Amino acid sequence: MVNSINGKLILLLCVSFIFTLLLSFSFLQIHSAQHKTTDALRYFSGLQKNIDDLRSQLWLFSQRQDSASFTQVKLSHQTLALKLGKQNFYTQRVFNLKKLTNDMASLLSQEQNLSTQSNSLSEHQINQARQLLRYRYNILIENMSEEVAYLNQKTLDSNELSITSVMLYSALGLIFTAMIVLAISFSIYQRFKIGFGRMKLGIHALSKGELANKINSENLDIEFRMLASFFNNMTSKLDESMVTKQELQQEVDRQTSELERQKQQLLVLSEKDHLTGIMNRRALEKALDGTIHNAKLSQSKVALFFLDIDDFKIINDSIGHDAGDAVLQQVAIRLQSCTRKSDIVGRLGGDEFVVCLGLIEKVDQVAQKAQTILDSLSTPIKFNDSDLTITISMGVSYYPFQAHTRDSLIKQADEFMYKAKQIKGSGCFDGQEILAHVDLLDAVQLNK
Structure with a gap:
């Protein structure tokens, strides 16, 4: 017997296929026999109809004795x-019927000859001849009908025997095939039950921590032997590398902490600017959306400062990028020092910064904050024993007076910032007036 569940299943599939073919062949044979029976009955029924029609025409001819009736008979x-x-x-079955039909043809020929010889025979002779012909007509017609009935019954008996034989042999074949399928299925069930039971015991022992327990693969099918071998190898490796519960918990705690x-x-890197440590553009936009949403709910005002370091490129080109980085870092530190914790300070990119004051009551607060920022940023920045003095251009936009969304608020402040660049020194412009100004007459300035 095949010692593999896969092999048994393939065998079962083949036997099932043969079973299906046998069943289909049986149905086809029965259908064919029934079809032949139906055709035979239909054919003999047609013959009987033709015979009855011939009988009717002969009767009409016997009554009329005219040429038209005789033509219908023919x-x-x-x-x-x-x-x-x-x-x-x-062909073999209707041989006698054909012979009777030929005899009828001979009688019709005699009938026709009798009509042509009416002048040479007496009326009495003609009447006797016609009576004899009618008698023979009747005998032939009756013989034909009996022959058709006999053929019909014979066909029914023959086809019935054929169908019975097909059904008998098909039933025997189906029973034999079904027994084979049952035997294979039972064998698969038994072997699977044994293999599954051993695997279940092994897994149950493993769940209790009994790593020394092994699955006995003797007398198992190939698939279960492979699983048992894999399971035994796994438990052996686990047994070699098993750590205590306390060590495992310590490792889990260490990994969780890490x-x-x-x-x-990652959270800091995703929300903080890598150079200055303040909010990057992504975190800044998210915070601005939250501030605007809160202002809308509380019906308060928001002021947004857009800052740009004047001629920052000259610092990078003339002194170096290290000096530029130092300037950006100091700007971020000073912006944080002169704003509240609830205010937003962020770097959009390059030398552009944004400061957002939320929940303000009066515009005067904005002017004071702008002056504080400009004063703080106008203080010289120490770099390599040198003092760097920068000027700042700053634009201010207001929610909800000038903009209602984060992007429009930034865009409006950006436009006002470019107008603030026309102010000598550092300046802040809000679209209507200069809110703050620092004129650095006594310091080294960079040209705007």
Whole structure:
């Protein structure tokens, strides 16, 4: 017997396929036999109809004795003869019927000859001859009907025997095949039950921590032997590398702490500018959306400062990028020092910064804050024993007076910032007036 569940299943599939073919063949044979029976009954029924039609025409001819009636008799006879001659399936069975039809043709020929010899025979002789012909007509017609009935019954008996034989042999074949399928299925069930039971015991022992327990693969099918071998190898390796529960918990705690540290680090990197440590553009936009939303709910005002370091490129080109980085870092530090914790300070990119004051009551507060920012940023910046003095151009936009969204608020402040560049020194413009100004007459200035 095949010692593999896969092999047994393939065998079961093949036997099932044969079973299906046998069943289909049986149905086809039964259908074919029934079809032949139906065709035979239909054919013999047609013959009987032609015979009855010939009988009717002969009766009309016997009553009328005219040429028209005789012509109809001949037509009916020709139809019957033609139907007998065309079929190819019942040649042996209808041999006697063909012979009777030929005899009828001979009688019709005698009838026709009798009509042509009416002048040479007496009326008495003609009447006797016609009575004899009618008698023979009747005998032939009766013989034909009996022959058709006999053929019909014989066909029914033959086809019934054929169908019975097909059904008997098909039933025997189906029963034999079903027994094979049952035997294979039972074998698969038994072997699977044994293999599954051993695997279940092994897994149950493993769940209790019994790593020394092994699965016995003797007398198992190939698939379960492979699983048992894999399971035994796995438990052996686990047994070699098993750590105590306390050590495992310590490792889990260490990994969790490391993941938390990395998570916080990634959070800082995703929201903080890598150079200045303040909000980057992504975090800045998110914070501005929250401030505008809160202002809308509380019906308060928001002021947004857009800052740009004048001629920052000259610092990078003339002194170096290290000096530029130092300037950006100091700008970020000073902006944070002169704003509240609730205010937003962020770097859009390059030398552009944004400061957002939320929940303000009066515009005077904005002017004071702008002056504080400009004064703080106008203080010289120490770099390599040198003092760097910068000027700032700053634009201010207001929510909800000048803009209603984050992008429009930044865009409006950006436009006002460019107008503030026309102010000598550092300046802040809000679209209507100069809110703050620092004229650095006594310091080294960069040209605007």
